[in-house]
Amino acid sequence: MNKLRALLRTRSFYAVAGPTAFVILWWVLSYWNNSAADPLVPKLFISTPDQVWNSFWEQVTTTDTGATSSLFEAVVDTLRRLVAGFAIAAVIGVPIGLAMGYFTRVYYSLEFFVDFLRSIPAAAIFPLFILIFGIGDPSIISVVTYACVLIIVVNTIYGVRSVKELRLMSAKIMRLGRLDMFRKIILPESLPYIFAGLRIAISYGMVIVIFSEMFIGTDSGLGRRIIDAQTVYRISDMYVSIVLTGLIGYLLNKLALLAERRIIHWEGK
Amino acid sequence: MSVRLDINDIKKVYEQNEGARSWQSLIKKQKPGKPFTALNGLSVSVKAGSFTTIFGPNGSGKSTLFRLIAGLDEPTKGSIEIDGQSAATARIGFVFQNYRDSMLTWRTAIGNVRLALEARKVPPADHEKIAMNYLKKVGMGHVANKPFYSLSGGQAQLVSIARAFAYEPDILLMDEPFSALDFQTSLQMMQALLKLWEETGITTLFISHDIDEAVYLADQVMVLTKNPGKLQKMVDVKLPRPRSISMLTDPAFFKIRSRVLKEFEKGSK
Numbered sequence: 327m328n329k330l331r332a333l334l335r336t337r338s339f340y341a342v343a344g345p346t347a348f349v350i351l352w353w354v355l356s357y358w359n360n361s362a363a364d365p366l367v368p369k370l371f372i373s374t375p376d377q378v379w380n381s382f383w384e385q386v387t388t389t390d391t392g393a394t395s396s397l398f399e400a401v402v403d404t405l406r407r408l409v410a411g412f413a414i415a416a417v418i419g420v421p422i423g424l425a426m427g428y429f430t431r432v433y434y435s436l437e438f439f440v441d442f443l444r445s446i447p448a449a450a451i452f453p454l455f456i457l458i459f460g461i462g463d464p465s466i467i468s469v470v471t472y473a474c475v476l477i478i479v480v481n482t483i484y485g486v487r488s489v490k491e492l493r494l495m496s497a498k499i500m501r502l503g504r505l506d507m508f509r510k511i512i513l514p515e516s517l518p519y520i521f522a523g524l525r526i527a528i529s530y531g532m533v534i535v536i537f538s539e540m541f542i543g544t545d546s547g548l549g550r551r552i553i554d555a556q557t558v559y560r561i562s563d564m565y566v567s568i569v570l571t572g573l574i575g576y577l578l579n580k581l582a583l584l585a586e587r588r589i590i591h592w593e594g595k
Numbered sequence: 596m597s598v599r600l601d602i603n604d605i606k607k608v609y610e611q612n613e614g615a616r617s618w619q620s621l622i623k624k625q626k627p628g629k630p631f632t633a634l635n636g637l638s639v640s641v642k643a644g645s646f647t648t649i650f651g652p653n654g655s656g657k658s659t660l661f662r663l664i665a666g667l668d669e670p671t672k673g674s675i676e677i678d679g680q681s682a683a684t685a686r687i688g689f690v691f692q693n694y695r696d697s698m699l700t701w702r703t704a705i706g707n708v709r710l711a712l713e714a715r716k717v718p719p720a721d722h723e724k725i726a727m728n729y730l731k732k733v734g735m736g737h738v739a740n741k742p743f744y745s746l747s748g749g750q751a752q753l754v755s756i757a758r759a760f761a762y763e764p765d766i767l768l769m770d771e772p773f774s775a776l777d778f779q780t781s782l783q784m785m786q787a788l789l790k791l792w793e794e795t796g797i798t799t800l801f802i803s804h805d806i807d808e809a810v811y812l813a814d815q816v817m818v819l820t821k822n823p824g825k826l827q828k829m830v831d832v833k834l835p836r837p838r839s840i841s842m843l844t845d846p847a848f849f850k851i852r853s854r855v856l857k858e859f860e861k862g863s864k
Contacts, residue, residue: 492696499665499689500714500762510710514701592701592744 349375373562378569381562401570403547407463408535408578411470412528419475419527420520423482428512433483440479448473448534452541466538466547473534474527481523485516518593521586528582532575548574597644597796598678598685598765600664605673607634607659633659635823637673641815644796646789648809650855651819651827652863657802659824661768664800665689677765686715688764688797692771694751698743704754705730705739711762729757732794733787749780753787760791767792767799774804782840785812789838806859810852811838818855820862827862830855 333339356374359365365372373381385397426433426440452469459465489512497507539549548567555564611628634656641647649657662668664675665687675682691697698707708726717725730736733753738746746754752772759767769788773781789812792799800817803809809816810832818827832851834842842848 490696492691492693493699495667496689496691496697497710497714499667499687500711501686502710502714506713510713511699514699590701592742 370559371561373565377562378565381560382566382570385563385566397551397566397570400546400548400551400567401574403544404535404539404549404571405574407466407539407547408470408528408531410463411467411535412474412524412531414467415471415474415478415527415531416524418471419478419523420482422475423479423520423523424486424508424513424516426479427483427486427516428508440476443472444476444480449537452538462544466535466544469538470531470534474531477527477530478520478523481526482516482520485519485523486512488519489515517590521582521590525579525582525586528578529575532571532578536571597798599643600641600682600766600798600800601676601679602637602639602641602660602664603674603676605634605637605660605663605670605675606632607656607663607668608632608671632823634663634670634825636825637819639817639826639829641798641800643678644798645814646792646799646801646812647815647817648801648803648813649817649819650803650806650809650859651817651824652821652859654822654824655819655862656822656824657819658770661689661770661800661802664766664768685765686762688759688762688767690752690755690759690767690769690772692774694748694755698751698755698758700744701742703740703742704735704746704750707743707754708758708761711758715762726757726761729761730754732760732791733757748776749784752776752784756784756788756791760795760797764797767797769799769801771802771804773808781808786840788812789836793837806852806855807843810848810855811843816851816855818858818862821864828858830858 353375356372359367359372360369360374382397422436426436448469451472452465455465455468455472459468493511493515494507497511502510535547536549536552538544539547540553544550548571551567552564552571555561555567609631611630633654637656637660649660651657659668663670664682666683677685689697699710702710705723705726708729709722712722712725713719727736727739730739733756735750735753735757738750738754743751743754752775756772759769773784776784785808801809801812803812813832815832816830818830819825820827830851834845834847834851
């Protein structure tokens with residue numbers, strides 16, 4: 327009894343209980359719907375968890391499912407585009423954000439462009455990128471970069487702005503050089519914000535990859551698989567790709583959090 | 596190698612719209628805000644290697660005086676000289692009340708002391724040894740490798756004192772370093788500070804809000820008037836050194852304390 331109580335107080339219990347409850351609910355509702363004489367939603371559009379699992383297993387074990395590439399290849403394609411687009415965005419976005427946060431003149435010179443571009447959704451810019459980069463990876467990667475870079479820039483600016491005046495003052499009194507000031511004070515103190523930006527960016531990047539794969543961007547990837555399955559009514563196959571997308575997003579976020587806690591060990595202490 | 600500090604008839608006026616650089620200021624003359632005079636006609640000479648506490652009502656320009664000595668602001672009138680030379684080239688050590696915002700929370704205790712050595716370009720090979728030496732002098736050798744955020748308030752402030760001494764300043768400025776600490780801790784801190792000061796003989800200025808602390812630490816108490824601040828009286832503290840806590844109940848201590856209080860009241864009127 328006491329052990330049960332202790333278990334009910336652990337976080338991991340609820341972390342497991344929540345998703346389990348969700349699957350059970352899904353199971354119950356989908357069976358109830360699909361076995362009814364007059365279903366609420368047409369049976370064709372609702373898959374039960376076991377149907378989705380069977381479909382997943384089938385896609386993993388059989389090489390020829392009529393699709394152009396395997397499920398595994400689709401995951402790899404999607405991840406490659408996401409990671410490439412995100413990495414480019416980080417490499418561009420962090421330095422721009424640092425410069426904008428640190429130099430008032432750079433900030434006021436670029437403020438318009440950042441806010442202007444932020445108002446243009448990635449969806450609106452995608453057709454242009456297809457024209458410029460052609461159909462395929464380059465246009466998808468560039469639209470991911472576009473979507474991520476602005477988030478990273480804005481968060482990095484906030485990071486530099488969060489640097490405590492007193493810390494800069496004490497460094498100034500000690501006549502720390504400009505470069506040292508940047509490396510030893512401004513950069514580490516901005517890191518929590520930069521990381522928050524990177525984490526939001528990678529989640530948003532996932533949305534953009536899936537979205538752009540669905541349309542004329544490519545013939546591979548999870549987004550492509552979702553739309554392909556949908557058009558031929560292979561609904562269980564569609565669910566497999568949807569669930570997989572969610573899981574990958576979840577894992578990426580966990581990974582980012584883990585890295586964040588390692589690197590920014592002092593935050594919140 | 597202690598230095599003498601001469602403050603010659605200093606006046607500091609802060610223009611209220613100083614630093615406002617909006618485009619309007621280019622095309623039309625802005626109404627000037629009411630200037631604020633922080634110091635007016637402060638003259639004082641501080642002996643080489645002495646310990647001076649600064650005691651005065653709010654608005655007497657104590658912090659302004661520190662900003663001027665540290666070279667963060669320029670006096671409107673008058674000059675500050677260190678051994679007869681302009682203070683601009685002097686090395687200044689600074690200890691703030693708010694150590695959480697002035698120290699590097701992401702470094703270890705010893706890493707924070709090392710910043711002072713990095714600032715004065717000591718060869719990196721010697722950093723570990725010198726920094727450890729200063730930490731030991733304030734009795735903080737045992738927390739050297741702990742992260743700064745994990746230190747208690749007293750420990751953190753001792754580390755920031757170690758950092759200030761490790762910078763080997765010509766003048767050490769301390770702005771109410773102990774006022775955030777409890778009574779018992781601040782007693783220990785005073786002893787640690789005095790020991791280090793007696794060893795190094797660095798000319799020290801110490802802003803205090805606590806009259807007992809001000810008298811106990813000092814060779815002389817600089818009593819300032821209310822705003823705009825100038826010298827009310829320099830009260831000599833002729834108590835033997837090293838000081839010990841039992842002196843706080845000594846009649847000689849009380850005599851000096853009442854003299855300081857009397858000058859403080861005169862200056863506040």
